[in-house]
Amino acid sequence: MNKNKYSVRIKTLIIAVLVSxxxxxxxAVESTDPIKLTLxxxxxQYLTTNIMGEVLKKAGxxxxxxxxxxxxQFAGLESGDLHIAMEMWExxxxxxxxxxxxxxxxxxxxETGMDAKEEWWYPMYMKERxxxxxxxxxxxxxxxxxxxxETSPKGRYLGGPVxxxxxxxxxxxxxGLDYEVVHAGTDAALFAELESAxxxxxxxxxxxxxxxxxxxxxxxxxxEFPEYTDACYxxxxxxxxxxxxxxxxxxxxxxxxxxxxxGEKKWPGAxxxxxxxxxxxxxMSQMIVEVDLEGKSVDATVARWMSENESTWMxxxx
Amino acid sequence: MSSAALLExxxxxxxxxxxxxxxxxxxxxxxxxxLAKEAVPLAFKYPSAWKLPLDVWISSFMKWLIxxxxxxxxxxxxxxxxxxxxxxxxxxxxxxxxxxGFLKGTGxxxxxxxxxxxxxxxxxxxxxxxxxxxxxxxxxxxxxxFLYLVVFGQWxxxxxxxxxxxxxxxxxxxxxxxxxxxxxxxxxxxxxxMPTLDxxxxxxxxxxxxxxxxxxxxxxxxAMIATIIYALPPMVRVTLLALDQVSVEVVEAGSMxxxxxxxxxxxxxxxxxxxxLMVGVxxxxxxxxxxxxxxxxxGAGGLGHDVLSALRRLKIGEGIEAGVAITLLxxxxxxxxxxxxxxSEPLHAVGQQSIWARxxxxxxxxxxxxxxxxxxxxxxxxxxxxxxxxxxxxxxxxDLVRYININYFDVxxxxxxxLLLNIMIPFKRFLLALPWISVVAVVGLGGWQLGGKRLGxxxxxxxxxxxxxxxxxxxxxxxxxxxxxxxxxxLIGIPIGILAARHDRFHGFVSVAIDTLQTLxxxxxxxxxxxxxxxxxxxxMLAVIAYAVTPIIRYTDHGIRQIAPHLIEASQQxxxxxxxxxxxxxxxxxxxxxxxGINQTIMMALSMLVITxxxxxxxxxxxxxxxxxxxxxxxGIVAGxxxxxxxxxxxxxxxxxxxxxxxxxxxx
Numbered sequence: 001m002n003k004n005k006y007s008v009r010i011k012t013l014i015i016a017v018l019v020s021x022x023x024x025x026x027x028a029v030e031s032t033d034p035i036k037l038t039l040x041x042x043x044x045q046y047l048t049t050n051i052m053g054e055v056l057k058k059a060g061x062x063x064x065x066x067x068x069x070x071x072x073q074f075a076g077l078e079s080g081d082l083h084i085a086m087e088m089w090e091x092x093x094x095x096x097x098x099x100x101x102x103x104x105x106x107x108x109x110x111e112t113g114m115d116a117k118e119e120w121w122y123p124m125y126m127k128e129r130x131x132x133x134x135x136x137x138x139x140x141x142x143x144x145x146x147x148x149x150e151t152s153p154k155g156r157y158l159g160g161p162v163x164x165x166x167x168x169x170x171x172x173x174x175x176g177l178d179y180e181v182v183h184a185g186t187d188a189a190l191f192a193e194l195e196s197a198x199x200x201x202x203x204x205x206x207x208x209x210x211x212x213x214x215x216x217x218x219x220x221x222x223x224e225f226p227e228y229t230d231a232c233y234x235x236x237x238x239x240x241x242x243x244x245x246x247x248x249x250x251x252x253x254x255x256x257x258x259x260x261x262x263g264e265k266k267w268p269g270a271x272x273x274x275x276x277x278x279x280x281x282x283x284m285s286q287m288i289v290e291v292d293l294e295g296k297s298v299d300a301t302v303a304r305w306m307s308e309n310e311s312t313w314m315x316x317x318x
Numbered sequence: 319m320s321s322a323a324l325l326e327x328x329x330x331x332x333x334x335x336x337x338x339x340x341x342x343x344x345x346x347x348x349x350x351x352x353l354a355k356e357a358v359p360l361a362f363k364y365p366s367a368w369k370l371p372l373d374v375w376i377s378s379f380m381k382w383l384i385x386x387x388x389x390x391x392x393x394x395x396x397x398x399x400x401x402x403x404x405x406x407x408x409x410x411x412x413x414x415x416x417x418x419g420f421l422k423g424t425g426x427x428x429x430x431x432x433x434x435x436x437x438x439x440x441x442x443x444x445x446x447x448x449x450x451x452x453x454x455x456x457x458x459x460x461x462x463x464f465l466y467l468v469v470f471g472q473w474x475x476x477x478x479x480x481x482x483x484x485x486x487x488x489x490x491x492x493x494x495x496x497x498x499x500x501x502x503x504x505x506x507x508x509x510x511x512m513p514t515l516d517x518x519x520x521x522x523x524x525x526x527x528x529x530x531x532x533x534x535x536x537x538x539x540x541a542m543i544a545t546i547i548y549a550l551p552p553m554v555r556v557t558l559l560a561l562d563q564v565s566v567e568v569v570e571a572g573s574m575x576x577x578x579x580x581x582x583x584x585x586x587x588x589x590x591x592x593x594x595l596m597v598g599v600x601x602x603x604x605x606x607x608x609x610x611x612x613x614x615x616x617g618a619g620g621l622g623h624d625v626l627s628a629l630r631r632l633k634i635g636e637g638i639e640a641g642v643a644i645t646l647l648x649x650x651x652x653x654x655x656x657x658x659x660x661x662s663e664p665l666h667a668v669g670q671q672s673i674w675a676r677x678x679x680x681x682x683x684x685x686x687x688x689x690x691x692x693x694x695x696x697x698x699x700x701x702x703x704x705x706x707x708x709x710x711x712x713x714x715x716x717d718l719v720r721y722i723n724i725n726y727f728d729v730x731x732x733x734x735x736x737l738l739l740n741i742m743i744p745f746k747r748f749l750l751a752l753p754w755i756s757v758v759a760v761v762g763l764g765g766w767q768l769g770g771k772r773l774g775x776x777x778x779x780x781x782x783x784x785x786x787x788x789x790x791x792x793x794x795x796x797x798x799x800x801x802x803x804x805x806x807x808x809l810i811g812i813p814i815g816i817l818a819a820r821h822d823r824f825h826g827f828v829s830v831a832i833d834t835l836q837t838l839x840x841x842x843x844x845x846x847x848x849x850x851x852x853x854x855x856x857x858x859m860l861a862v863i864a865y866a867v868t869p870i871i872r873y874t875d876h877g878i879r880q881i882a883p884h885l886i887e888a889s890q891q892x893x894x895x896x897x898x899x900x901x902x903x904x905x906x907x908x909x910x911x912x913x914x915g916i917n918q919t920i921m922m923a924l925s926m927l928v929i930t931x932x933x934x935x936x937x938x939x940x941x942x943x944x945x946x947x948x949x950x951x952x953x954g955i956v957a958g959x960x961x962x963x964x965x966x967x968x969x970x971x972x973x974x975x976x977x978x979x980x981x982x983x984x985x986x
Contacts, residue, residue, distance in 0.1 A: 034424045036536075041615075041626050053426075063426040067619045068536055071947040075528055076536035096949060148852070149735040150743075158853060161934070162944055184853045185934040185943070188629045188845060195632050196849035199723050213631070292631050 031266050034064035036083045038073050042187075043298070044211050047287050048086040048112060050302045051313070052277055059317040061270050071096045078105040083263045084274055089116045090253025091166075091209065097258060107264060109257035109271065113278040116253040118166070118209040120157065120223040123194075125201050127221065134224045136175065136249075139205075143178040146205045151180040158193060158206035159183045166207060167233070167246045174247040175225075175240075179205075194218070211285045213292035225249030269317070276316035337767055344763055348756040361753035364785040372787050377952030384532050398533040405485065406539045413481040416440070417474070434477070436690040437468050437703055443683045444650070450679045452657040463650040471708035472621065472643040479620035480647060482613070483606055486542045487651070490550045490602040495595070497550075498557025499583060508558070513966060515551040519921045520965040522928040522939055523548060523612050524946040525958030531616060541613035548925075549605035552918070556598030559914065560591035596659050597876060600652050604836045607648040611839045612928065621647075622839070629845050634719055635712030641842035648837035649830070719846045727850065734856050742802060742855060749794045754785045757794075761967060769974030777970065780963040787956050789938065796937040796964060799855060799930065800923040803862035807919050811867045812912065815874025816900065825875065832868040840865050840929050848933055858930035862923050869918035877911025878904045913976040920968045924961050 035056065037049050053063045066082055074096055076082035088097050100106045122133065129145045132138025139146075139155070146155030157179045159168040168181045184190035190206060191214055197204035198218055205223075208214055225248055231238040232248035241247040257274055264271045287305060290296045306313065351361050387394035414420045420432040435443075441464045448457040467476045501508040523544050534540040564587050572586035588595070614622030621644050628636035698704075758781045766774025784793040818825040844861050851857045881904055889903045905912075927939025934940075938961045945954030 032427065034426070041623075041630055043631070057426050061426075062424065064424065066536060067614065067616075067623060069527075069615050069946075071949060072527060072531055072616060073536070074949055075531045079532065079535070081536040096947070099949070149731075150738060150854070162936075162940060182853055183934040183936070185930075185932040185940070188626075188632070188841075189848045189853050189933045191630075191632050192845045192848040193853055196723050196727075196852075199720055200727055202727075 029060045029062075029270070030268060032062050033266070034062040035263070035267055035270055036064050036066045036081070038068040038076075038082050038085045039065050040068070040070045040073075040087075043213065043288050043291050044284055045087045046298050047284065047291070047302060047305075048277075048279065050298055051279070051305060052084070052086055052274060054302060054306060055277075055313045055316060056270050056273060058313075059269065059273060061267065074100040074106070077258060077260050078103055080260050080262060083260045084109070085258045086274075086277075087112065088256045088258050089209075090255070091116045091118050091251065094253075097256070100258070105261050107259050107261045109259050110275050111254045111256050114211060114255045114281050114284055116209060116211075116255050117222075118160075118207065118250050118253075119225070120205060121208040121215075121220055122205050122223065123198055123201075123218055123220040126203060126205070129203070134221045136177075136223050136225045139223065140176075140178050146179070146203050151182075153178070155179040155205065156203075157181050158190060158204070160190065160207040160209075161185055161187065166250065168207070170244070170246040171225075171248075174244040211281055211288055213288050216285060216289045217293055223249075228252075273316045278312075278316075340763060344756065344759045347759070348753065351753045351756060352751070358753075361755040364754060364788065364790055366788060368786070369788040370786045373950070373952030373956045375952065376955050377950065380529055380532075380951045384529075395533060399535060402534040402537070402539045402543075405489075405542060406537065409481060409485045409538060409542065412484050413478070416481050416484075417477040433691060433694065435687060436694050437464075437473055439683075439687040439690045441465060441468070442686045444654075446679050446683055448654060448657070451654070456653060456657055459653060460650045463646040466646055467643055468703045469707075469709055470639050470643065471703075471705065471710070472624070472640060473703060475619070475621045475624050475640070476643055476647060477620075479607075479610055479618070479622065479644070482538055482542050482545070482618055482620070483603075483610075483647070483651065486545045486549070486606050487603055487655075489542075490546050490606060491553055491599055493546070494550045494553025494598060494602065495557050498554045498561065501554065501558050502561040502587075503579075511554065515554055516921070516966050516969060517959070517962045518547050519551045520924045520962040521955070521958035522925065522942045522961060523609070524928055524931075525942045525954040527616060527946060528949050528951050528954065536616070538613075538618045541609075541616050541618035544616070545606050545609040545613055548609050549602045552601035552605065553598040555914075556595060556601065557591075560594035560598075561587055563594065564590045592659060594880075596656055597872070599655050599659065603652045603655060604648055604833065607644055607651075607837045608839070610644055611841055625839050625841055629841060632845070633712060633716070634846055635710070635715035637842050637845065638715050639710065639712065641838050644839060645834050645837045649833055652833065719849060723849055730850050734851050738856055742798075742859070745802065746795065746798045746855075749798050750791060752794075754790050758782050758785070765967075765971055765974070768971050768978065773970055773974055777967045780967050783963060784960050787960065789941065789957060789960050792936070792938050792941055792957070793960055793964065795935070796924075796927065796939070796961065799859060799935060799937055800862065800920070800927070800964070803859050803866060803923050803926075804916070804920055806859075807863050807867040807923070808870055808916060810863070811870035811915075811919070812874050815871045815912075815915070816878065816905075818871065818875040819878035819904075820900075828871060828875070832871055835864055836868045840926065841932070844929065844933060853934045855935055858933050858935045861933070862926045862930060865926050865929075866919045866922040869922055870912075870915040873911045873915025873918065874908065877908030877915070880911070881907045909979065910976060913972055917969050917972055920972075921965055924965050927961060 037053050039046060039049055049065065053065060057063050066076075068076060068082060070093065073082055073085055077085060078100060088094075097108075101108060120136075122130075126145070127133050130138055130142035132141060143155035144153060146157070147153060148156045150156075155178060157168065157172070157177075159181045160166050160183070162183045162185075171177070172179050172181055184193065184206075187209075190208075194204060194206060194208075194214065196202075208222075226232070226239055228249050228251045229238070233245055233251075236243055236245045238245070239247040257277065259271060259274065283305070287301050290301045290304075291298055351358060355362065384395055389397070392400075415435055417434060419430040419434040421428040422431045423429055441461055444464060445457045445461045448460040467473050497511065501511045526547075527544065530540050530544055534543055568586060568590055569582065572582045577586060610618070610620065610622035611625055612622070614620060614626060621640050624640035625637050625644070628634075628640060758778050761781045762774045762778025764774075765777035784790055814828060818828040840861050843864065844857070847857045847860050851860065885903060885907065886899060889899050894902060927935075927937060928942070929939075930937075931939035931943040938957050941957035942954050942961075945951075945957060
């Protein structure tokens with residue numbers, strides 16, 4: 001990569017004037033202004049964004065990556081400071097996304113093809129200490145096994161950040177679980193605790209989402225709750241607890257792309273490609289493992305995917 | 319005649335009697351309330367029907383500000399965008415110079431037309447600069463700091479961070495100095511200034527992040543503006559304190575010599591206060607670098623982003639390396655700026671000399687830049703340090719944490735449980751069980767006793783505000799978390815500060831240690847702490863202490879050191895032992911500084927709430943964080959203002975106590 005940069009530099013020194021007069025491969029695209037794709041802070045999103053960016057570059061578009069907060073980015077998407085966000089999870093970002101779409105300044109660019117899975121999770125060694133798992137009814141019998149000094153005799157369940165509404169407090173009440181919900185403020189803190197517990201083979205029961213490296217790295221299982229339906233969350237009379245909602249597991253959810261609305265007029269071709277973007281959980285998980293566990297760079301992983309799936313992404317920009 | 323006026327007449331000693339009865343009344347009232355809990359639910363839980371919808375009002379005001387406010391020729395948003403553009407220009411210049419090189423075109427179309435300054439040239443230049451303004455020792459220190467960046471592969475990110483710091487810090491220093499000077503000159507401005515500073519320092523950044531992003535756009539500029547808002551207040555405070563402390567004789571000598579007000583400021587006041595002012599410069603540098611993590615969340619990138627993404631993957635070692643890079647950057651910049659300010663006036667050369675003799679440093683630097691740039695074309699090593707030469711200690715740190723975790727977890731757990739079950743949780747329950755009316759009464763009465771009727775009224779109404787906006791319980795949890803942290807920080811910090819003031823070598827060690835604590839992003843040690851202590855209040859409190867202990871050490875140390883030597887000598891001649899000198903002379907005289915230190919410790923503890931929210935505490939910081947993720951401007955600002963009000967109550971009461979104490983000691 002370095003060599004390439006230097007050859008570019010020498011060239012530019014010699015033919016700087018020529019370069020300034022011509023622009024590379026711009027004939028095909030509607031606007032040469034940079035399309036700004038937002039980057040957040042988890043690997044999967046880096047991968048989807050970089051794949052999209054590289055594909056759009058192949059189509060001749062001008063691409064710029066901008067670091068932005070997952071939720072705070074909506075302010076930028078609405079004002080046109082930012083243009084495309086590649087991953088908005090139903091499980092965590094739906095509320096902010098709906099609020100933003102309601103302003104009429106952003107546009108839903110469809111699903112990515114990946115499914116967000118999130119549920120209570122435990123490492124495999126806990127199954128020996130609590131044989132009834134993964135059925136959720138075993139949880140109460142093993143509350144002591146999952147307890148700590150602060151929560152005893154109740155078990156301790158480490159929930160996701162409060163901001164990623166998971167209704168765990170409600171679930172515990174509705175299903176009559178003898179557990180105390182402790183919220184991790186960030187997923188970094190969440191996985192720090194998981195790593196710590198696994199190193200010591202200590203009891204731990206926590207919220208995990210996928211696609212994520214943790215599911216690939218650690219051996220464990222999801223707890224099986226009564227299956228989610230919309231009615232379970234909305235209708236108290238649904239399910240085993242007739243007076244309360246949330247007496248079931250968590251929903252699977254889509255992961256969607258969102259964009260600045262007026263961008264569709266500016267770069268119709270690029271927006272079409274973003275709408276066409278599609279990748280499945282399996283391919284994504286494999287790439288996440290390559291980056292987070294095998295230590296490959298995001299660029300190298302994206303390049304590998306691009307070369308192996310040329311027909312796939314060529315179809316997006318047709 | 320009012321009771322307060324009556325109290326003024328009664329001698330100090332006798333005055334305590336009415337207070338005792340008042341306090342007893344509040345105490346008895348609280349007991350009665352708690353016994354008759356069912357009878358007066360109002361006193362415990364502020365009715366939600368009476369809640370003031372301030373958050374809704376603020377949100378709609380912001381909406382109006384951003385979408386509708388129009389000055390005729392331009393809208394408010396266009397105005398703020400223009401300001402952002404102004405700040406962006408020097409930033410882009412520095413960034414091109416240090417990081418990206420000079421580009422033609424934008425985005426992925428950009429083509430480099432001129433390379434950035436190579437790492438060899440930049441390090442050489444900084445070392446020359448350090449040698450020029452001080453000596454080879456500083457030069458070696460600066461060189462070593464930057465060499466770390468190269469060798470550990472942090473260079474590219476560090477240059478992005480450095481670009482924004484190089485712009486934000488001078489704005490912070492000059493802005494702070496100017497505000498301080500105006501505050502010194504105009505008491506009326508000062509009255510407005512002080513609470514504004516409190517707000518700037520304590521309203522968590524997340525609270526105003528959304529409005530800043532809307533007004534200034536999604537770019538590094540917004541991050542810089544947030545950084546400046548956060549880093550500037552200590553400079554203003556220190557400027558005010560330093561100018562106040564310049565002795566009247568010096569100022570009078572100036573005016574007798576015929577100084578205009580301007581000359582008096584530039585030639586007399588500021589030079590006399592120079593050493594104290596440097597504490598402020600240090601703080602601006604440190605706090606700016608402390609904001610690097612938060613800034614990276616809104617588009618600043620650089621080292622902060624590296625720390626965050628490393629920790630999300632639980633690569634603790636990588637996180638530490640990037641965190642240390644931030645610290646070293648801070649230390650190098652701080653030492654350079656300190657040396658620059660303490661530099662003696664350069665001797666002016668007389669007569670004609672060759673250009674080489676007049677500008678040896680600049681010419682050497684220009685030579686190196688030119689040479690490395692030219693050679694860099696043929697030897698890429700000079701421009702970009704090869705990846706294969708980089709080293710990393712990442713796995714060492716991961717293994718260390720793992721080792722401690724596996725072998726010492728139970729010991730640590732026992733210690734934690736003891737503190738948590740016996741002290742922290744009972745304290746928290748106690749605070750939450752108190753009727754809010756009683757707390758308001760205590761705060762109001764305390765304010766009244768310490769600083770008079772007006773202060774009492776202020777503290778009571780600020781406390782009431784928290785109940786009125788419906789955030790009482792969260793405010794109490796905040797009080798509990800920060801209160802515990804501040805008490806422990808003072809217990810640790812004051813003795814260390816005293817020791818540092820008495821032993822020069824220890825002083826040197828301590829200043830490096832606290833610079834590290836203050837700039838090493840707390841996120842870096844927060845994750846190992848979570849691994850060892852689990853998510854929760856205890857981990858959060860440790861992080862708050864680690865960060866908030868620095869000002870109390872610094873100010874105690876500085877306060878004792880700045881005491882005039884003749885006072886110490888006089889007391890020694892009067893036969894004081896070393897301990898007596900400390901307790902009877904040094905500590906009382908250093909009290910104003912120590913109190914400022916405690917004040918700053920409280921501010922820092924409250925400002926850490928942003929970070930503690932990230933490990934799942936349930937206080938006002940979390941409320942702000944939730945508001946951010948819901949992009950709810952009003953909710954965030956209301957919670958943020960509550961944090962600030964806690965700070966203001968603490969600040970005013972401490973100051974009132976300190977100034978009364980000073981009067982009693984005859985220090986005024």
